[in-house]
Amino acid sequence: MYSFLQRIGKSLMFPIATLPAAALLLRLGQDDLLGIPFLSAAGGGIISNLALIFAIGIAMGLAHDSNGGAALAGAIAYLVLTEAIVTINETIDMGVFAGIISGIVGGLLYNKFYDVKFPQWLAFFGGRRFVPIITAGVMTLVAAVLGYVWPTVQLGLDATGEWILNAGMLGVGTYGFLNRLLLPTGLHHVINTIVWFDFGEFTTASGEIVRGEINRFLSGDPTAGPFLSGFFPIMMFGLPAAALAMYATAKKERKAVVGGMFFSIGFTSFLTGITEPIEFSFMFLSPILYVVHALLTGVSMMIAYALDIRHGFGFSAGAIDYVLNYGLAENPLLLLVMGLGFGAVYFFIFYFLIIKLDLKTPGREDEDAEDGNADVGDQGLDVRAYHTIEALGGSENIKAVDYCTTRLRLSVKDADQVDEKGLKQTGAMGVMRISKTNVQVVIGTTVEFLADAMKKRLSSGNQPPAYADGQVAITPEEPVLSKEIIAGDFAMPIDGEIIPLADVPDEVFAKGMMGQGFGIIPKGETLHSPVDGRVVSVFPTKHAIGIESDTGVEILIHVGLDTVKLNGEGFKLLVEQGQLVERGDELLRIDWAFIEANAPSAVTPVIFTNLGEQQLHVLKQGNVRQGTVDVVEVR
Known part of the structure; x- marks a missing residue:
């Protein structure tokens, strides 16, 4: 499961890379800044379709060959789910969670059916063309189930929200914790809707009645703000410090690659308060860090409540809203002091946990070379691939084949099934058992061709190579010739x-x-x-x-x-x-x-x-x- 979550996290890196630009466009176009609706619409086009983008990214990332067919399957899964589920209950809004489910289903179905074979008269619908078809059918069933299950989940969240709103400092802390914890599912919007736009009531000087924490704060209600203030230290200081910690712990050879990303998403969080680019960069790769982040958010909310700090935002808790609403706030400077403290706490906790637990945050993943595309048709190489697979415990023991410059990098079910002597008989120079499920085999400079030959054989079950005499054997080795360098x-x-x-x-x-x-x-x-x-x-x-x-x-x-x-x-x-x-x-x-x-x-x-x-x-x-x-x- 941990490995599976890591794959999902890696899949989100492409869509996450688009979010900082979208966030800046969205914020700059607001009426309180440049007031250009065109900019807001441009950024909002990405932000409002985040679930669909995640469905595409996850499906393509889970596909064994990152094929565009998997991306199409993820998109179709999402469209089927969201359109079908509202016919059962039109109040359902699953948010980003719908995209995550759709991406997983689309990616897994692609890996299962991308090479399916049909009779000649149905051959057109075989292979990758079948994946969108089966995806639509499966997601129809998923939508039918969730259409009846999801409202119960929402009712439970509504009840939790009512308790939070009336539990004082503990309620504020619980709200901050759940606000971040539920972000991956999109369910935080349910609580936010109640708190931000329905909680409390205030009558303005003109006699207008306004409801919700945000509207009351912006209208001058002196009691509004406790459910908003504690977000500023986290979004302006805490999460950027977490990004800095992830950069500091990245592998030396990967720092140049991830450094630009971390600076971009950290600055976006500080300036606009849009934190999803940072949070999605580690929530699946290292779930333990995300739970810590949710807990620290709750603590920040409680401290701000205890210090009687009252601040709010119209968009999100970034530097722009901090400055714009400074005149309406009470004790706003204390938020900066809190922010510096939380920045230090985030950096040291993240740095310590990443190093101590060897968490695979961006820049620390086990990155391998890209797959090659050599055309392997040589019979001798095909025979070697057959015997290499058998020496590795057979096709049923091999989960994934990859390679770098000279080595096969293999994910296996049980490393104890690997026959080291048999591998060396096929020409391997050495075998390293990295763990119970990871093995590396030193092949040499021909590793690319052997890996491709093995992948072709694994896709068809590694059938024994057929010869005219019906025998199966490794081709005789070439005679060893004397080589010299004077x-x-x-x-x-x-x-x-x-x-x-x-x-x-x-x-x-x-x-x-x-x-x-x-x-x-x-x-x-x-x-x-x-x-x-x-x-x-x-x-x-x-x-x-x-x-x-x-x-x-x-x-x-x-x-x-x-x-x-x-x-x-x-x-x-x-x-x-x-x-x-x-x-x-x-x-x-x-x-x-x-x-x-x-x-x-x-x-x-x-x-x-x-x-x-x-x-x-x-x-x-x-x-x-x-x-x-x-x-x-x-x-």
Whole structure:
């Protein structure tokens, strides 16, 4: 369930990215600011359709291939649900919760039916075209059930609201807690409607009767404001501090990616009081933080009530409304003091819990390389994929297949079912059991093609490969040929300090799972070919290059560690796959300042991946200039 919630949280990152701009447009267009309805309508177009946007985002995020067909299924699920449910009870308004349910149903149905097969006369409706059809049918049943169940939920909330309104400081605190806790479901609007627009009554100097906490405050009622004041410290200070804590705890290599987002949504919360961009960025990824946030909101409401602070807003509890309504407030400066205190509390609590519990807030997720799209048709690779799957415990034991530069990253049901010996017989260089459900298999530079072949086989149940003689066996290995590099044929690829492979701060490289080699602490800005040969692999993220020497030795140069996550930033590629190169030709230019700021290490392993039993001899240590020969030899 925790993993499932994390996937939902990640799915919301795309729609959340649109919210700061929408919030600013919506607020700036209000009558008390620029008074331009066009701006408000532009921003409101996004905010008012947030449930639909979430349905699309979640469905696409849950889809195994992020296909647009899943997004369409999520949208159809939402439209069916919201249109059908009001025919049973026209007072039902599920808010964002309708979008979340629709997105989950659409995404799961897509994964179940995206490749369904029908007879020839119905073939047009098979595959992805069937997903919207089945989604409409399922959501019709869901709407029928919720049409009768949801009113009971709303009645319970109404009763809770009546108690809150008459329970003094405890009621105010409970309202603040439930206001945030119910935000993911959209049910906070039910309580807000009662408090903001129905609670209490005040007669103005002109004899007009106004109702609700907001209307009474703006009309000058001296008793209005307790149910509004406590939001200002949270929205102006607390949540921006939470965003700062999430940025501070993000992985070093991810800070540049998430920093802009956190600044944007933090500033939006402070200025406008629109907090959903921050809250949705962590409520599913780390639910425990969201409960803490809801509790702190309740505490803020109670403290403001105890200090007899009375302030209010017409839109939300941001800096704009704080300034605009300052003249109507009582003790408003105390809110700034509270805000500074809550900012510190939010930062330290969030920082502590994220580090202590290793919570996967934005920037701390386990990000892997993007799926490749290589066309795998080679029979030998297909056979290897079959036996690799079997050694992993069979298709029923594999939940998900992904990969990075050299490793398969697998989610399995039971890591104990993985046959390490069998994997090595298929050509794997090493196996790492990360947990009971996560395994990594070191394959080498062909991992992309093997992963794609495995995915194709898993989609069809990993049927044994068929041959003319009906036998199933791994294709015979190619005879091992003697490969060599004489000392004068290999040149230092970049200025730097040569270190033993065992000192490279990465277990896979240091233990020689990828092959023999050495590490470089680089000092130059350009990577050169160390041998005469051919570029056999250039990774899409540009951080690693594979070269085959003219004597048959395969060399992998991996620039920095964990640099796959930089998505090519900091690298300028100077060659292309298949290109012939001579010793000393430029391969790659590197921005080391960027790499060192965003990756765990700049140490660059140079790995000889196909030596077999032959020994690599490293002839030099310490600082070596680029182009220097007599660095290594293989005989």
